[in-house]
Amino acid sequence: MRERRREYELMVVISPLSANEEGVNATLDRLRDTIETAGGEITGINQSPPWGRRKLAYTIREYVSGEASRRNFSEGYYVLINLTLSASKVIELERTIKLTDAILRHLMTVIEPKGVKPVPDSPDASDEGSDEVVEETEA
Secondary structure (H helix, E strand, O other), X not given: OOOOEEEEEEEEEEOHHHOOHHHHHHHHHHHHHHHHHOOOEEEEEEXXXXXXXXXXXXXXXXXOOOOOOEEEEEEEEEEEEEEEEEHHHHHHHHHHHHHOOOEEEEEEEXXXXXXXXXXXXXXXXXXOOOOOOOOOOOO
């Protein structure tokens, strides 16, 4: 069976404690190794403005390795990674991200190819020409 490869965008926010050149490179190397081991490919890494070290919209309380209590972080180092990966291997990548102490937050999104229409959630959503009026009643 052929595995479906998809394009993803991965945004990670790295702790300011690891935001020096060595810490960022070590975190990105760990992600790169995980992606390549899973049969994926990194197509781009963007750390240039507007990414890089930035003030967070709100403080994040996270545990730091070796400390018993949480710390408040008001800054983070943003990195945008474009990658291609099999859909079944995304779980392995997210597990690695969650186990990496230097990553405060992450967001992985699928990049849909242009020209592909999304499948409607309900069969009623596909009735674009329907003139039916539905009235809501208050209970």
